[in-house]
Amino acid sequence: MTDRQRVLLIEDEPNIIEAIRFVLSRDGWQVATHPEGRGAVEAVRDRMPDVLILDVMLPDRSGYDILADLRADEALRDLPIMVLTARGQSKEREMALEIGADVFMTKPFSNAEMLEAVRALAHRRDTA
Amino acid sequence: MPAFDVILGACVLYAALLFVIAFLAERLSVRGRARWLRGPVVYTLSMSIYCTAWTFYGAVGYAARSGLEFATIYLGPTLVLVGWWTLLRKLVRVGRSQRITSVADLISSRFGKSNLLGGLVTLLAVVATTPYIALQLQSVTLSFAVFSDGPQAPDLNAIALWVAAGLAVFTIVFGTRRLDANERHDGIVAAIAVEAVVKLLALLAVGLFVVFTVAGGPAETFRIIDASPIAEWQVQPGRWVGLTFLAGAAFLCLPRMFQVLVVENSDERHLATASWAFPLYLFAMSLFTLPIAAVGLGRMPEGANPDLFVLTLPLAENQEALALFAFLGGFSSATSMVIVAAIALATMISNHVVMPIWLRSGPPGALVSGDVRHVAIRARRVSIVAILALGYAYYRLSGGGEALAAIGLISFAGIAQILPAMLGGLFWRGATRVGAALGLGLGLLIWGWTLFLPSFATGLPQAVMASGPFGIDLLRPQALFGIGGVDPLLHALIWSLLFNTAGLVIGSLLTFPSPMERLQGAAMVNVFRTKPGARGWQSTHVEAEDLLVMAQRILGPTEAQAVFRSAAIRQGKAGYLPDPDQEFLEGLERELAGSVGGATAHAMLGQITGGGSVSVEELMRVADETAQIMEYSARLEAQSRELARTATQLREANEKLTRLSVQKDAFLSQISHELRTPMTSIRSFSELLRDGAGTLDPENRARFAGIIQDEAERLTRLLDDLLDLSVLESGQVTLRIEEAQLADVLDRAIQACDGGGPVMIERSGRAEMRLRTDPDRLAQVFINLVTNCRKYCRVDTPRLRIVSRLSGDAAEVDFIDNGPGIPATEQQMIFEKFARGGDSRAAGGAGLGLAICREILGRLGGSIAYLPGQGGAAFRVRVPLAQRDVHAAG
Structure with a gap:
């Protein structure tokens, strides 16, 4: 099972990590996590996940800054990224999509929707 | 001697005749058929009011006492008329173009329609004229007394009263009938002209009688004069020059002379006639003065009053008809003077005292022109009565006699104080209101001190006369600044006019004229540059400059210069002074009207361009606009x-x-x-x-x-x-403030946190302090701090030290843990809402705890602060003590 699809989750809330990890693991994903903004870009480079789930409201750094850094890297330009945020205004969504998010998901989300979105992202990457 | 009743009857008849003449003249004038009334002859004769009863009777007395010196009184006006004819022409021109109503109006108008100056001149005129009117009443009563030697001696005071009352009625009837813009009184002028003829003929008749009948011919008369004491009088050159000057000045400045010379003048060409005819009249009046005096001194008994020789000589020769004629001549002199003086003064009082006060105090809504006229006429009537009452009162109070005789020259000297302001105003554009007021004030002061007050027996105490006020020798009334031994009249005249002129010059040089003064100054000084009637604009640069000066005052320098420059460019001229043609003037008027209103702009331009006058109505509009x-x-x-x-x-x-x-x-x-x-x-x-x-x-x-x-x-x-x-933030929290022991509150808080985690709590310091606080809320704060320590103090053996102590009027409790503390960058933020420490995952709070602590302590009158540099996180809480403990602590 070494060719399981890998997801990197950058999120600081332990219970949310727990929920996402459970839902994706059950679907056969390999889930790695990183709990803060510091070192997040390096973690992405190290692990080169198939899909990245990025929380915006990290305690030390804005997820948007991380997103911008990632998209500035040639190697990560096509990495499928889902942005999670507890701030649901449409302004936020536009901003996330503009900076380079592929999917914008508002907390709280339904597990099925989240899973579906991650699958879609991985599929798009495979067919691209 | 004719019976007293006859004299009285003649007097009444003569007065009635004057009424009729005045009435007829008025009627002719109204019908426009009185051109001859406005001719040069009548104009010249009206000037004869210069010769009052003081001249008619007094000149002979003067000659008897002081020889030829009386001639100076005639010499002054003669020199003015012959030698300075153009000054009179200028006065008349200014008077007509500015619709001047009195000498006070002239001074006031020239210096920017100054009410102060108008009032000052009016005051001076009243002060100087009242004794003069009293003098006329005295001369009439004295002349009556001459005829009343009989047993049924009439009450002379009653006669004076009746004369005054009669004059008041005549003056009111013919002097205040209309309120003409030009203030002319045809009826009165006609009556005065008749009186002028009567008094001249009377004096000539007496003179001829004395020379040819009493003395026995001219040759004999000269012999009598040579033999009389009069011939021995020495001419004093200083006094001669001074008196001649004084007479000339009075001729110009006396309110009644100004009235007939300027106000009643209908055509300035009449001046040409008057300039030779009036000196001739004066010459005729004075021709027989010396003979009558000399013959009288020779013929009349020792101690006879030479002032009455004109009457008593014919009586002594039993020429009753001649005496009656002479009496009527004296009566004419007195009445004509009083009538014109009363009109002139009444005009001044109503225009410069009553009207300004009424306008200032009256309801502003009632300012329609009809009201103004009504008030003005009533003010004049009341003024006339008041002036004559004043004259009569002065006559009664002064007791008549010698005291009045000297008053003529004293009045002249007072009136002469107007001269510097008048001449300065007419010939020097730089003369300003402040200068005029200063000069007039100084002159008036010195005249009053050196001449007017000393003229009363009780005017100044003897000590002041002898050694000055408060012993200041330099201020002795008749030896000012230590220069004594001069004739008192000359002394006063020289000093007062010197200071007056100096005040005018210095005051004017030190101050800047207002726009109105500039306008009026230009209009009066340059009165001959403009032609009356036509728009009469003469384009000179001086006047364009005047316009610019005025416009700058109103529009501001930049805008005014821009207006002028653009006009100059339009006319194709270099510089910024355009030719003031009609088009430019109309444009300028519109420009000014935008700032000061139409009436004001029109009046101002009218002043400069046409030398035109400002009417009362225009002034009202100007004042309205300004307001x-x-x-x-x-x-x-x-x-x-x-x-x-x-x-x-x-x-x-x-x-x-x-x-x-x-x-x-x-x-x-x-x-x-x-x-x-x-x-x-x-x-x-x-x-x-x-x-x-x-x-x-x-x-x-x-x-x-x-x-x-x-x-x-x-x-x-x-x-x-x-x-x-x-x-907490909205202040709607209900606190239960009570006294509580700090130790108890701490115990409760720590107990509540017990079991939350492995934190070692060490308490030290003084905790036995009574607080005035809400114990539950304070415990909430303490719990929050202990919980925070538990959440964020990530060390193996977390310890929290709680140290309490007394600090001033509060208890201080420090919470210090052994954790990593809060980074300096976040210390500022921790009390804000949602400001969690960097590591929030385990905190489980929303980051509102410290914000709530701060709010609670704020409500409790305490405070919470972060203590940096304590090793771990450290907070210091201050809570106010109960009142008792504060005193104990203190």
Whole structure:
């Protein structure tokens, strides 16, 4: 099972990590996590996940800054990224999509929707 | 001797005749058939009011006492008329073009329609004229007395009263009938002309009788004169020059002379006739003065009053008819003077004293022109009565006699004080109101001190006369500045006019004329440059400059110069002074009207261009406009101040709102985040529990349910904190303030936290302090701090030291842990809402704790602060002591 699809989750809330990890693991994903903004870009480079789930409201750094850094890297330009945020205004969504998010998901989300979105992202990457 | 009744009857008849003449003249004048009344002859004869009873009778007395010196009284006017004819022409021209109504009006108008100056000249005129009127009443009563040697001696005072009353009636009837703009009185002038003829003929008749019948011919008369004491009088050159000058000055400045010379003048060409005819009249009047005096001195008994020789000589020769004629001549002299003086003074009083006061105090709504005329006429009538009453009172109080005889020259000297302002105003454009007022004031003061007051027996105390006021020798009335031994009249004249002129010059040089003064100054000094009637504009640069000066005052220098320059360019001229043609003037008037109103602009331009005058109505409009403009601008100013204030307030409010709105957005966003985060976990795990009912192992199911419960509790805490903070911030919190022991509150707090985690709590310092506080809220703060330590103090053996001590009027409690502390960059932020320490995952709070602590302590009158440099995180709480403990501590 070494060719399981890998997801990197950058999120600081332990219970949310727990929920996402459970839902994706059950679907056969390999889930790695990183709990803060510091070192997040390096973690992405190290692990080169198939899909990245990025929380915006990290305690030390804005997820948007991380997103911008990632998209500035040639190697990560096509990495499928889902942005999670507890701030649901449409302004936020536009901003996330503009900076380079592929999917914008508002907390709280339904597990099925989240899973579906991650699958879609991985599929798009495979067919691209 | 004719019976007294005959004299009285003749007198009444003569007065009636004058009434009839005046009445007829008025009627002719109204019908426009009185051109001869306005001719040069009548004009010249009207000047004869210069020769009063003082001249008619007194000249002979003067000659008997002081020889030829009496001639100076005639010499002065003669020199003015012959030698300075152009000055009179200028006076008349100015008077006509400016519609001057009196000498006070002339001075006032010249110096910017100054009420102060008008009032000052009026006062001077009243003071100087009242004794003079009294003198006329005295001469009439004295002449009556000559005829009343009989047993039935009449009451002389009653006669004086009747004469005064009769004159008042005549003057009111013919002097205040109409309120003409030109203030001419045809009836009165006609009556005066008749009186002038009567007094000249009477004096000539007496003179001829004395020379040819009494003395026995001219040759014999000369012999008598040579033999009389008169021939021995030495001419004093200083006094001669002084008196001649004085007479000339009085001729110009006396209110009654100004009335006939300027106000009653209908055609300035009449001056040409008067300039030779009036000196001739004066010559005729004085021709027989010396013979009558000399013959009288020789013939009449020792001690006879030489002032009455004109009457007593014919009586002594039993020429009753001649004596009666002479009496009527004297009567004419007295009455004509009083009538014209009363008119002139009444005009001055009503225009410069009553009207300004009435205009200032009257209701502003009632200013229609009819009202003004009504008030003016009534004021004049009352003034006439008052002036004659004043003259009569002066006559009674002074007791008649010698005291009055000297008053003629004293009055002249007082009136002469107007001369510097008059000449300065007519010939020097630089003369200003301040200068004129200063000069007039100084002259009046010195005249009053050196001449007027000393002329009364009781005017000044003897000590003051001898050694000056307060012993100041330099201020001795008749030896000012230590220069004594001069004739008192000359002394006063020289000093008063010297100071008067110096005041005018210095005052004028030191001050700047107002625009109105400039206008009037230009109009009067340059009166001959403009032709009366036509628009008469003469384009000279001086006048364009005047326009510019005026325009600058009104429009401001920049705009005025721009207007002038553009006009000059349009005319194809270099520089900034355009030719003031009709087009330019109309444009300028519009320009000025925008600033000062139409009437004012028109009047101002009229002043400069046409030398035209400003009518009362125009002045009213000007004043109205000015008031409106001032009120309007005051309103505008208030409005703009209000607007600026409102704008500032609005800007401040808007900034505050913007700040608040940004804060609110941030807060809501933060709340949203804080609410959604636990909701996310709850939703995810509850979905898992629901969907995976069969597949989840019991362990996971229990764990998920636990997470859901934790997050639900977290949500509840967050909502509690939010509500708590909201209540605290809005000030709606109800505190239960009571006295409590700090130790008790700390015990409670620590107990409440017990079992929350492995924190070693060490308490030290003095905790036995009585606080005045809400113990529950204070415990909440302490609990929060202990909980924070438990959450953030990530060391193996967390320890919290709680140190309490007394500090001033408060208890200080420090909470210091052995953890990593709070980074300096975050220390500023920790008391703000949602400001959690960097590591929030385990905190389980919304970051409202410290914000709530700060709010609570603020309400309790205490404070909380972060203590840097204590190794770990350190907070210091201050709580106020109960009153008793404060005193104990102190």
